Amino acid sequence: xxxxxxxxxxxxxxxxxxxxxxxxxxxxxxxxxxxxxxxxxxxxxxxxxxxxxxxxxxxxxxxxxxxxxxxxxxxxxxxxxxxxxxxxxxxxxxxxxxxxxxxxxxxxxxxxx
Amino acid sequence: xxxxxxxxxxxxxxxxxxxxxxxxxxxxxxxxxxxxxxxxxxxxxxxxxxxxxxxxxxxxxxxxxxxxxxxxxxxxxxxxxxxxxxxxxxxxxxxxxxxxxxxxxxxxxxxxxxx
Numbered sequence: 001x002x003x004x005x006x007x008x009x010x011x012x013x014x015x016x017x018x019x020x021x022x023x024x025x026x027x028x029x030x031x032x033x034x035x036x037x038x039x040x041x042x043x044x045x046x047x048x049x050x051x052x053x054x055x056x057x058x059x060x061x062x063x064x065x066x067x068x069x070x071x072x073x074x075x076x077x078x079x080x081x082x083x084x085x086x087x088x089x090x091x092x093x094x095x096x097x098x099x100x101x102x103x104x105x106x107x108x109x110x111x112x113x
Numbered sequence: 114x115x116x117x118x119x120x121x122x123x124x125x126x127x128x129x130x131x132x133x134x135x136x137x138x139x140x141x142x143x144x145x146x147x148x149x150x151x152x153x154x155x156x157x158x159x160x161x162x163x164x165x166x167x168x169x170x171x172x173x174x175x176x177x178x179x180x181x182x183x184x185x186x187x188x189x190x191x192x193x194x195x196x197x198x199x200x201x202x203x204x205x206x207x208x209x210x211x212x213x214x215x216x217x218x219x220x221x222x223x224x225x226x227x228x
Binding site: 004006033035040041042043044045090092100101102103104105106107 | 117145149154155156157158159162164203205207216217218219220221
């Protein structure tokens with residue numbers, strides 16, 4: 001059984017650009033959540049997707065958007081990048097019927113210059 | 114809304130000594146409680162969780178945590194730490210009224226085990 005994978009591992013962008021981060025859920029998982037972890041802080045909930053629809057959102061502006069695909073993989077898109085968007089972005093998937101369990105990927109380190 | 118406080122940002126401890134990492138939470142509803150560990154340049158790994166039942170929960174690598182409802186705490190303990198326990202530890206709460214979308218993490222405690 002493969003775990004949660006994320007790509008790319010590292011990414012450097014400039015202010016104003018757009019970025020897409022990808023996540024492949026663990027087999028048998030149908031819910032995916034995205035988190036932003038700034039340096040020295042705990043993860044902050046961005047949003048969650050279930051059955052290809054957004055199922056909850058944290059305190060992030062609309063320029064943070066996402067998609068979930070029929071195979072339960074997911075994308076996080078961020079438009080108009082700002083310097084404060086520099087962070088580790090974590091994807092977590094949950095097994096069917098077990099939303100109290102979240103399995104995290106290794107994250108994508110985004111640096112905005 | 115929930116919040117999580119981890120009172121110690123850094124905890125240095127010598128190898129084979131006991132350690133306690135403190136976690137307090139605030140919530141108006143019942144919550145589930147979790148401890149996650151993050152090794153350098155890696156994602157978060159679930160260490161242990163409290164969902165219901167016995168208030169003392171244990172992990173496979175010797176950590177334990179006790180849910181104290183009256184003190185709204187979920188402190189993490191280990192009687193004897195190893196160098197390999199050096200990592201960042203995050204306490205989290207989840208309000209499952211919203212189907213798991215309300216995982217709230219604390220700011221983390223960096224545990225440094227010294228030889």
